[in-house]
Amino acid sequence: MSFRSGVSAFAVAAAAVVFSGGAHAAPNCGLANGKKADGAPIPIGAIVSATGLDDFSSSAKAASAYFKCVNDNGGINGRPVEYTVLDDQWRPDVSAQAAASLIKDKKVVALVGDMSIPGCGANAAIYKAEGVVDIPAVGVVRECFNSPNIAPINAGPRLSAIGISRFAVEKLNAKSLVCLTPKIPGAAEWICGGMEAWGKLRNVKVSTVTFDPASPDMTSIILQAAAGSPDAVVLTFSKGTVVAALVAAEQQGLDKKTKFVGLASSYALDLPQAVSPYWDGKYHVNLEFAPLDSAGADAQNWRSIMDKYGSANDPRDNFSEAGYLAAKATTQALLSLDPGKIDRAAVTTALKSIKDFKSDILCKPWYFGEGARHNANHSGLTAEVAGDKWKIIGECVDADDPELTEIFAAEKAAK
């Protein structure tokens, strides 16, 4: 069943629940037998960037909720998951300390559901050396997708940029694009570089404009991005800065000549309210996961688990969805192991062997994959601002990054 048809099928069921005044269905996880796991704990870790420029801990909170649900439902064949989450404060040195602490002291069998900005770069080497696998919920930087032992659940900003570029070219008839990105080391090369490489293959003119993220003068920045009258400007940053950029573009009337599109990082339920009605039908974003209000069965299960095992304050965002998926995929893999023989080597083998992990939160099944490049999630939807909400446009579309040629070939061969 495709993602879209899955959504449609469950829409009827969801409507029935809503209109009958019912709540979410009971959470479903692990062995789903209602028995508390009381065996020897299985240590699993996660590193998040919780304190610093922003709080990226929601993925681990969702993974934690899922593991709590698993522990209440038979655990991993009787053994509970002991989930330890450490904050790296956005600092590579702290991230390295956290990884060492989890791997050497806590003896974790894997890292799951994390989201750390410096983590992949700081820790890829130790994961490889110690034979530990990391399944981040959300990878941001290049190293998260180009390390043998790291396989994120999300598509990443590079593919999100290419996905929305493809939409701008194919649906908005754009022939020239500007990648507008904050000056963060490596980000412009990784994200806008992807758009440029993709543009060369598609004969689309792509240029990059970087800006100082601390600069308050968004009007000048947006004027600079639109200076060459590109057909579309791709906003590669998060929702707060996107609102400032869209307001500046609106005040300058730039949308008359130039389209504005964004990455999944600006897909937030509270963004449309801030920019509507002016941007209704005019601002489009790429999605790496199902819409947050999706009626799909797994999306509903994610919300049920968050309601029962998470805190009311835990964000229900895309990062949370990804954390849920990372924990679920890991649980399914661990359940295939002999509970008496669960050690790091066995878990590494099991996680690396994950294939065809299906969820209606994803466009396509997720897998860990071979080699050093992992990007199983490379397909996403597009949403546009419609009043106070997002409206999904069209079907799932692949981000045809030239860097993924081998991955596409391997997927084709596996079919």
Place this chain on the structure above:
Amino acid sequence: MNLQFLVSGLGLGSVYALSGVSLVVLYRASGTLNFAIGALGALGAHCAWTLLSLKYPAFLAIVASVVVAAAGSFLYGRFVAPALSHRDRSVRAVSTLGFALVLLGVMGLVWGETIPRRLTLPTDAAYVELLSVRVTYTRIVALGLALATVGAIALLLFGTRIGLAMRSLASDRELGGILGINTTRVDSIAWLISGAIAGASGLLLGDLVRLQPSFLTFLVIPAVAAALLGGLTSLGGTIVGGLVIGVVEGMLTSFPELASYRSAAPFLIALLFVAVAGRSHSLRTSQ
């Protein structure tokens, strides 16, 4: 050179200038450099946003922004600042940084740091076009308000008894006290006026920049730079300083090699000014 950025920078520079005036007014009267003006402005702007989102009239929201910031500033100036009045100026300045962080925490709790919001004023709807840039009435109001504030403050300082008292305290605080000036009362009025100006600045910055507590709080930095260009005493110099900083920051956008470091412009301009002014001062002293 693209003159679009000059026009764009002028709008923001006007608000830097206004914020700088808020600092100078207080510094002249009480000798305290108030690093909390950004946070006070942010607090006022968020209150205004709340009223606007509850469909209250824009006029009420604007007044609320100014009143809330003025009240916050007054309360600190009346009840906290006197306890530190005998301390060194740097200690008093750092204590306002603590006040800013407290306000930032409160705003984080009440409004949240990461929720995208938009503050829209009625003056955003109309604009004039200059060098292919739409200059909204909000930007024109910002420039007009900065100039009008300087005029009003000058009138207060040189045409009223309270202004005379402020100038006396700025000249010699101890002597002013001995002569019978009620320093607490004068200081409180200075804190009140400074806070009101900060409230207006915060409202304009919330509209022109973005409505985010931390972002607005730390926009005190270009305001301090503007005040430094005015020698922390000259209102006219502060206005010029704010405009220069805004324009330079805007113009740097057209230089791709430098555009990514634009936020350093206020520091560099202030540093350059202090170095040159300090050098010429020491030359004059040695002569």
